[in-house]
Amino acid sequence: MIFSMTPLDKLIAHFEKFPGTGIRQARRFAFHILTLKPEQADELAGLVTSLKNSVVLCPSCYRYYSESGERQPLCSICRNPNRDRSKLLVVARDSDTEAIERSGVYDGLYFILGGTVSLLHNPKDEQRVRSGALLGCLTTRLKEDHLMEVILGFSVSPDGENTARFVENHLEPVLKGTAVSLTHLGRGLSTGSELEYADPETIKSALQSRTK
Amino acid sequence: MIFSMTPLDKLIAHFEKFPGTGIRQARRFAFHILTLKPEQADELAGLVTSLKNSVVLCPSCYRYYSESGERQPLCSICRNPNRDRSKLLVVARDSDTEAIERSGVYDGLYFILGGTVSLLHNPKDEQRVRSGALLGCLTTRLKEDHLMEVILGFSVSPDGENTARFVENHLEPVLKGTAVSLTHLGRGLSTGSELEYADPETIKSALQSRTK
Amino acid sequence: MIFSMTPLDKLIAHFEKFPGTGIRQARRFAFHILTLKPEQADELAGLVTSLKNSVVLCPSCYRYYSESGERQPLCSICRNPNRDRSKLLVVARDSDTEAIERSGVYDGLYFILGGTVSLLHNPKDEQRVRSGALLGCLTTRLKEDHLMEVILGFSVSPDGENTARFVENHLEPVLKGTAVSLTHLGRGLSTGSELEYADPETIKSALQSRTK
Amino acid sequence: MIFSMTPLDKLIAHFEKFPGTGIRQARRFAFHILTLKPEQADELAGLVTSLKNSVVLCPSCYRYYSESGERQPLCSICRNPNRDRSKLLVVARDSDTEAIERSGVYDGLYFILGGTVSLLHNPKDEQRVRSGALLGCLTTRLKEDHLMEVILGFSVSPDGENTARFVENHLEPVLKGTAVSLTHLGRGLSTGSELEYADPETIKSALQSRTK
Numbered sequence: 010m011i012f013s014m015t016p017l018d019k020l021i022a023h024f025e026k027f028p029g030t031g032i033r034q035a036r037r038f039a040f041h042i043l044t045l046k047p048e049q050a051d052e053l054a055g056l057v058t059s060l061k062n063s064v065v066l067c068p069s070c071y072r073y074y075s076e077s078g079e080r081q082p083l084c085s086i087c088r089n090p091n092r093d094r095s096k097l098l099v100v101a102r103d104s105d106t107e108a109i110e111r112s113g114v115y116d117g118l119y120f121i122l123g124g125t126v127s128l129l130h131n132p133k134d135e136q137r138v139r140s141g142a143l144l145g146c147l148t149t150r151l152k153e154d155h156l157m158e159v160i161l162g163f164s165v166s167p168d169g170e171n172t173a174r175f176v177e178n179h180l181e182p183v184l185k186g187t188a189v190s191l192t193h194l195g196r197g198l199s200t201g202s203e204l205e206y207a208d209p210e211t212i213k214s215a216l217q218s219r220t221k
Numbered sequence: 222m223i224f225s226m227t228p229l230d231k232l233i234a235h236f237e238k239f240p241g242t243g244i245r246q247a248r249r250f251a252f253h254i255l256t257l258k259p260e261q262a263d264e265l266a267g268l269v270t271s272l273k274n275s276v277v278l279c280p281s282c283y284r285y286y287s288e289s290g291e292r293q294p295l296c297s298i299c300r301n302p303n304r305d306r307s308k309l310l311v312v313a314r315d316s317d318t319e320a321i322e323r324s325g326v327y328d329g330l331y332f333i334l335g336g337t338v339s340l341l342h343n344p345k346d347e348q349r350v351r352s353g354a355l356l357g358c359l360t361t362r363l364k365e366d367h368l369m370e371v372i373l374g375f376s377v378s379p380d381g382e383n384t385a386r387f388v389e390n391h392l393e394p395v396l397k398g399t400a401v402s403l404t405h406l407g408r409g410l411s412t413g414s415e416l417e418y419a420d421p422e423t424i425k426s427a428l429q430s431r432t433k
Numbered sequence: 434m435i436f437s438m439t440p441l442d443k444l445i446a447h448f449e450k451f452p453g454t455g456i457r458q459a460r461r462f463a464f465h466i467l468t469l470k471p472e473q474a475d476e477l478a479g480l481v482t483s484l485k486n487s488v489v490l491c492p493s494c495y496r497y498y499s500e501s502g503e504r505q506p507l508c509s510i511c512r513n514p515n516r517d518r519s520k521l522l523v524v525a526r527d528s529d530t531e532a533i534e535r536s537g538v539y540d541g542l543y544f545i546l547g548g549t550v551s552l553l554h555n556p557k558d559e560q561r562v563r564s565g566a567l568l569g570c571l572t573t574r575l576k577e578d579h580l581m582e583v584i585l586g587f588s589v590s591p592d593g594e595n596t597a598r599f600v601e602n603h604l605e606p607v608l609k610g611t612a613v614s615l616t617h618l619g620r621g622l623s624t625g626s627e628l629e630y631a632d633p634e635t636i637k638s639a640l641q642s643r644t645k
Numbered sequence: 646m647i648f649s650m651t652p653l654d655k656l657i658a659h660f661e662k663f664p665g666t667g668i669r670q671a672r673r674f675a676f677h678i679l680t681l682k683p684e685q686a687d688e689l690a691g692l693v694t695s696l697k698n699s700v701v702l703c704p705s706c707y708r709y710y711s712e713s714g715e716r717q718p719l720c721s722i723c724r725n726p727n728r729d730r731s732k733l734l735v736v737a738r739d740s741d742t743e744a745i746e747r748s749g750v751y752d753g754l755y756f757i758l759g760g761t762v763s764l765l766h767n768p769k770d771e772q773r774v775r776s777g778a779l780l781g782c783l784t785t786r787l788k789e790d791h792l793m794e795v796i797l798g799f800s801v802s803p804d805g806e807n808t809a810r811f812v813e814n815h816l817e818p819v820l821k822g823t824a825v826s827l828t829h830l831g832r833g834l835s836t837g838s839e840l841e842y843a844d845p846e847t848i849k850s851a852l853q854s855r856t857k
Binding site for chain 3: 836
């Protein structure tokens, strides 16, 4: 079969692997490529090929970053002297970091786990999440920075909560006996929450974390 | 026109006024009534007529309640000696009270405002919400019970937040100089929240109210 | 349990049986009843009780109708001398008749089957659909009117198509040897159909029934 | 600003131009590219660059096609001796052709217009649709093939119907005096249509095109 696939079929097959993309959207993407001017197609192709080289995985927080100027050893957050080095927020993905940075209310450092640990036990997931690297990062920070708090920032979903438990189990032996506290993002009513339709867990959190 | 409306049309018109019900659903409801056995239709009609008589508005919390036994002067929550009388949770509607009671984590008393104050200023709304009655209730509780905290429990929506501000403005002069604190339900990630899609306000609250 | 149900609970239970209504909407309906003025509640109750008496099942087409004037032996469609009595359109429900009348393009008579015959064989369904009455109606029309065509008008869904087959099997022996033709509503692109997403069956019908 | 855009930003900007893709999905696509193995990224880039060269616009029907074997002067449909050359189906896009081919019920030829003419008059649209090329194609077919029917196959939407009118106006002068008929795909109930919710136009078509 593979021998009879046309370039168009092959391109559609690539697009089908894009996150959240089905066969129909993949086909539309391919027809979109056909409408590009040659220089646009070339630029897109060039970016696809070179992205990995232009993007660096920060060796400290494991965030992908892409910089136009001189290559730096660490990402812009990790090397920013104004960030509070006593706080480390562990998140699943780069997109979580971006959402938090957009909110402009966190001034500590990050660690990107690179994925979640799904409830349905799948050893591959666990290899994907960088628990070893996280332990290494923690050990360094405990020594060099005055780490005071590790915040677990995961979605309130079965996988998010399972990942929180998984990371907690990994970190507890290391943090035992240190002054570092392990916290979770607070729960409560979020923007758009209707009290009438809120689930018991959310109501409980909202009552416990009430504010003046 | 009104003279030529058939009973079927009139019933459909009644159903159209039911909350969240359009003309098509109203028609389906009318055809559903046609499929009822006479004794079922009679029971339904009897309940519609007598509901108001069988349901009492609690003179203390303004909650509707319906009891099968002997008539009581107060609703089951207000007369429950095990409820913590130092806390008063102000909500918009009976359905909010029900959601909180289902969660089983609140043991104080309630006050049902009877509606929200919409952002688009509408004097009718303000008459609908029982701010006068709320002030009376507070004055009584300040004297008789050892009221310590008034909790505002409104949805995180423009109208919910406007109602919270409105109630706050009403209560502040009364609470000034007392030991009673005015609090809000806590905000944060709610069940199902994806960190990546959380809005800045929710992320901010989640960071501020982080828990061990 | 039934003894401890309050009138409010009983009313909510009635509303839960309304088509497409869950427990939450049922509760909202009950609280809506509480906001009615006594005369509104009484009118609604009166209509619920008397609907069946004010509405008549047409003995010819089995359509429910409700008339404000003098009682007539047949519904307004069946007794309308301008309707084409050579065509009989068999539909599942009163609401189908209403949709077709709104379109204003059908001038024949109807027969309301009263339900569909679901694919998952359920003898109750078959009793609900008035196949016996349909045969009687046909026999009368064959004699008295110059019936030329029976049109099956069912939704294009598994149940609709199964009902069409069921009715076809019932009618074929009766229509055999007569000049009456048995037809189906035409298929093709409907308003809003996107050619790109149309299923093969619809495309096939659209090609077969192309028009000038 | 353009000078400070990183390669990652540039790639995201490219993905944002993909049909139906917002900024968030574009970002996910970019992060997906980061997870590709170098050889996968290279293959994808190669396909993007070379797609136009590997894909040919059929000079007869204006369909894009991509063939792995020897280059042919016409697409596989146009050069297929078994296709009925007396029928020409005019559609807006390649994806429409694909949907019809999947249904397996059309054996004639196609002409791909390359777009729709939107109701809101936009001269660019009209340039995009290949009305000149369509006239040329028709003239050829009228001479060489025994063209008997031009079928307009557009979605039943405001733009689709406007395009049909636009093409009709273009073709009428050419077809006048010839034996070629101009037809439209048939309308009626499509798969999934509920009679109760069908619009008057669809009901009308379904009644007019009823089948035995």
